[in-house]
Amino acid sequence: MSLYILCFILFLLGFYCLLVKQNLIKKIIGFGIMEYAINLFFILLGYRWEGEAPILDKHQVIVNFVDPLPQAMILTSIVIGLGVTALMVAIVIRIYEKHKSFDINEIRKLRG
Amino acid sequence: MIEVHVILVLMIIGAIAAIEIEDMLSSVIAMGAVGIGLSLQFLLLRAPDLAITQLVVEILSLIILIKATVGAKMPEEKFKARIGYLIFALLFAAAFLFFSEQALRELPxxxxxxxxxxxxxxxEGLKKTGAANMxxxxxxxxxxxxxxxxATVLFTSVIGVLAVLRIMRKRA
Known part of the structure; x- marks a missing residue:
């Protein structure tokens, strides 16, 4: 339980960064931290006490595997996270080229 | 599971550093430290495939972010978090944690x-697919x-990145 709460605190830190910071790079960092917290939460849900990694062994029978399903889902999610980050950074680079600033107030001022 | 707790607390400290440091390059590197901590967590929680993937993805996204920040002019933070905002944020966090605690009771x-x-x-996995790694x-x-x-999402994002950066090159 305390692990879940700590995980949610990490999520909230990322959310705070995404909402409050005025710097676009900081916003991307906050988004990334939120993503880490969610990935970690799913893996925590699949963990079993004294569990083993879900890889079968030819020589011995293991009964206490951790849940492989969240791991497969999160593997997909991590890779998609990279794509999303790359797209956001590309757009931010483009905005920087145009406005010479990462500050959203500056960018709003220079519109039109 | 004391080590998972310790690394999670270290990740929270790293996240606070990444959020609050003024210098953007240091902030990006602090976020990389959080990602490496996450990779260690996956290793401790018996998910080795995820640990490897997270490490590679973390290095790649760190390179992308450093490419964006290096040589860029640092904006000074004009907006200081005022006390009212801070109180509101803390209230929101308390409410969020309260309700999530209620919800977590229902989970195993x-x-x-x-x-x-x-x-x-x-x-059934070994019989049906023949793969040892589930x-x-x-x-x-x-x-x-x-x-x-x-794969579709990944290629779409690659096409998006190429489209956005190509227009920039044409104008320059």
């Missing part, structure tokens, strides 16, 4: 997952369409 406790689907996959059996066989969708 840490260390005893439900595994309705998972046990099925573990029992995670790869699930992503490539049982849920192959998910992986196809993932």
């Amino acid at each position: 406790g840490f260390g005893s997952p439900l595994m309705k689907m998972g046990s099925e996959y573990l029992a 995670v790869s059996a699930i992503i490539l066989d049982f849920r192959g369409y998910d992986t196809l969708g993932e």
Whole structure:
């Protein structure tokens, strides 16, 4: 339980960064931290006490595997996270080229 | 599981550093430290495939972010978090944690997952797919369409990045 709460605190830190910071790079960092917290939460849900990694062994029978399903889902999610980050950074680079600033107030001022 | 707690607290400290440091390069590197901590967590929680993937993805996204920040002019933070904002943020965090604590009571406790689907996959996986690694059996066989969708999203984002950066080069 305390692990879940700590995980949610990490999520909230990322959310705070995404909402409050005025710097676009900081916003991307906050988004990334939120993503880490969610990935970690799913893996925590699949963990079993004294569990083993879900890889079968030819020589011995293991009964206490951790849940492989969240791991497969999160593997997909991590890779998609990279794509999303790359797209956001590309757009931010483009905005920087145009406005010479990462500050959203500056960018709003220079519109039109 | 004391080591998982310790690394999670270190990750929270790293996240606070990444959020509050003024210098953007240091902030990006602090975020990389959080990602490496996450990779260690996956290793401790018995998910080695995820640990490897997270490490590679973390290095790549760190390179991308450093490419964006290096040589860029640092904006000085004009907006200081005022005390009212801070109180509102703390209130929101308290409410969020309260309700999430209520919701978490309904979930199975840490260390005893439900595994309705998972046990099925573990029992039948080797016979049906012939893969010893159950995670790869699930992503490539049982849920192959998910992986196809993932590849679609990835290629779409690559096309998006190329489109956005190409226009920039044409103007310059």
